[in-house]
Amino acid sequence: MSNNLRFKTSKFIDETYRVSFKFNNKTYFGFKGDTLASALLANGIHLVGRSFKYHRPRGIMTTGSEEPNAIIQLHDNSSRTEPNVRATEVEIYEGLVASSQNCWPNVNFDIGGINNLLSPILPAGFYYKTFMWPASFWEKYEYFIRKSAGLGKSPKVADPDIYEHKYIHCDVLVIGAGISGIMAAKMAAKNGFKTLLVDEKSYLGGSSIYDNSEFSKINNQITSSWLEKEINEISKIENLEIKTRTSVAAFHGYNFLLARENLTDHLPINQRENKVRQRLLKIRAKKVITATGSIERPLIFDNNDRPGIMLSSAIKKYIDLYGVACGENNILFTNNDTAYETAMSLIQRGIKINAIIDIREQIDSKISYEVEKNNIKIYKGYSVVDTYGYRRINKISIMKLSKDGQTVIGDKIKLNCDCLGISGGWTPAVHLFTQSGGKLKFREEDQVFIPNVYPSDQISIGSCNGDFGLDEIIKNTLSSIKKFLDIDNSEYKAVETISGLNQSKRNIWLLPSDKSIGKTKSFVDYQNDATAKDIKLALREGFRSIEHVKRYTTTGMGTDQGKLGNMHALGIISETAGTKMGEHGTTTFRPPYTPLTFGTIVGRNVGEFFDIFRRTPIHDWHVANNAEFENVGQWKRAWYYPKDNENMHQAVQRESKAARDSAGILDASTLGKIDIQGTDSSEFLNRVYTNAWSKLAVGKCRYGLMLNEDGMVYDDGVTTRLGENHYIMTTTTGGAANVLGKLEDYLQTEWPELDVYLSSVTDHYATISVCGPNSKKIVSKVIPDLDLSDEKFPHMSFKNAKIDNIKCRVMRISFTGEHSYEINIQANFGKSVWEKCMEAGKDFNITPYGTETMHLLRAEKGFIIVGQDTDATLTPIDLQMDWIVSKKKYDFIGKRSLYRSDTIREDRKQLVGLLTENPEEVLEEGAQIVADIKKSPIEMLGHVTSSYYSPNLKKSIALGVVKGGKNMLGQKLIIPMENKNINVTVADPVFLDKEGERLNAKL
Amino acid sequence: MFLITCPFCGEREQSEFKAGGEAHIVRPKQPTELSDDEWAEYLFMRKNIKGIQFERWNHVHGCRKWFNMVRDTSNDQIKAVYKMGEKPPVK
């Protein structure tokens, strides 16, 4: 540990507040205000991880969300563990535990490092080229690749933290609280706009807040002092809300933005209990001001990735804001003036600078003269050609650049250093702007993409708009915000600025080397180990579009989305291909700007709130009586009721037998129920069902089949005529919402002339179905006043009745083929009526049955279940339900499609019954049906849709769809399974009581 | 995410709405009179325009009304919304 790396100069660091933390199992100390990165650097630690492909040692490069290397795992092996976190963004707290990723056994000795030696045979696309053949070997390769590659480890237990979502509506959203963002927010808020200012950092002011240089002044004050007063002022404005630690993740159309507000990540773990960790803000802003600043570019040269090589601006920030020196023997390598600001910050604190390498021949700025005055050697027109040192840089070699910058000439000079600051100029952070659909333009002079066409009411200001000089930033911010907000009063009187910097720059995307390109490793994308060589190879292999090059080389595809190197990739492509920048397009920046945890995305929608459970009014009874449940859509439906140690099969066999031998009871409350009223209700039903409805008498029920306009079966159910202009329609459980939507669509758009009103009443009624030979006796005990004689209450009719003075509707309808009644009663009486039925049925062994038994019973009768036996490719004719299709009706939904050339084909898949040769053998639902297993390839004729062992028939029964099945009655077919072929015979789909004797029996 | 002006309710989030395909396709009054090709034209053929497109939308988590929208699919600009049965206000 080096003590001389920390300087007591920063007001952001609280040196009275020591914080201990662990990194790779060792305890270190930092101060309140440190990030993990600054604390590690203060302890002399640069090496924090290994690269993705070559496992090269990597160090901290930046200070923010653009960090490609210092990606760590937080709290490994705990419930709060989080992978792929940028050490530069983690504010340290007491008890922080962090560890390196992508290395084994440890960061100092990593077995995967052998990939670095193998790198000549690991070029771009290596995995695609090698491991894809033979395809059957992929599984083996994958095991090793996944083990040695890959970033952090995902958590293995539930996230203990709380997250939430919040909607925010504002007039003006300002993204980024740097100098321009703060000015814009003040102008907006003071002019009466409801304004929200967000910044991803814990403090306001961006990079200007630690700009204490004599070389940039505003109104004759040091920039940071001027800005502090501004911040103090805006914090008092009432209609300005300021949120720090808030990172905008996505900028969608219509000024809809998502931001993550970090609330507890900087607190010690024991102070986070019961607090919301992160909040996803869903912001709808009338106007958006993007002031996201810019990101310093690295320089691309051989071995530009060693620990100790950092962005020049990062070195400046570590010393100015955190009071941490990144090295004791520094060298700066630059193509522009900003590195001289870093130099001045180091000089002021007496930190040694060995040299500055500047690729420019001419440097003409006040700040550079000042640096030279301090006896710093500046190598003008030189470039770094190589670096040395395995776990930390210790040396560089430099050579003179040729005039055209294409080659290096002369002798190699070696210089010692333990830290190399690099600056390739600045890239405007246009990520959010392009996410919103904005179009960029390329500015030749300084080789930057800047916003050009805005797709919504928004504007970019400051350096994300390509304004880099202090003077330019302030002047343009004032004028463009005035125009953008249409205000006269800018809140600012004349603002005078002084800057010692020139904006001159010499841009060379890939710096030349004395070696051939094949022998260099000049990293463009640090996180994914994509080099300039890889990009050139991709171009040689014929890739042209940036999107293809990106995927082939994986440039820009890491968790940092190539925030540092994407521009260089574009530059190298256009230089190599001899085209203009921008001609190959720019890569698309996709949300989120920085990774989001799943917790933030799902918010409160976890556990029981992940999806809504719908429970019937009788649910508690099912729970109390040992029911197993099945999910049907959002409904929890009783599936079967195991007794003693019954398994599902045993329970279902018992329930099915009881329902036919004596009495069964089913909770059918989940069936969709639509109340239909209006003078045209009958006509409406005529149009939506395949059968005729005009002649259905009041008090009668009818089964209906609903098609799509393409003729395919959509839904079914029984509809009852309650009055002259009043019906109640039932739909399938899963189809209820869609059927209502479809009916409303036709009423509103195709037939607005019809006088029909629809209301969903699914949740308003409990529906109890009592079936079996003793059902009549049971219902007569529950509703003694109701005449259940066949004459007064025949099958397919309905009666109003009362149970304990509560009105109910009783339908005599059947889905089992047994004599049965459906009692519909106001939902809150459902459970008590169910209990009454159970009580009344005691002497008749009334047996509650679930959906599985219901399915079995209806399959014995050959009744279809829409969605199980049908799949939107079957017409009623295919289902052998011709009887329900009216020939007389002029039109109904789907009618015309029933005689399209395709729907009248004889060889369509048709519903049939299937009986196995061995009656004990039960088919698997979904199994394929074939006729000839010798032919290759085997022709698939269809599949099994429903299959059960019927206790009432004492044999296995199944329904299936088979090509041309209608005409195959009695024919033998084969169900090929993994270990055997099962012989089946095509049968009538009605297996039990085809004549309906059970239904019509005199009871 | 769009901000959609329901002609009945006003501005609402896109998440309250459901898109319903191309607008102004009238269901034939006499389907039985149509040839297979004519019926297929109604049933299956839909435009997928880059540019100005007329679409049906439903305020499904709101007033449940269907209405029409004119949208430029190249930039998602909503040019107009209007009630069912009304003529499109822009060309």
Ligand SMILES: [Zn+2]
């Ligand atoms: Zn509405």
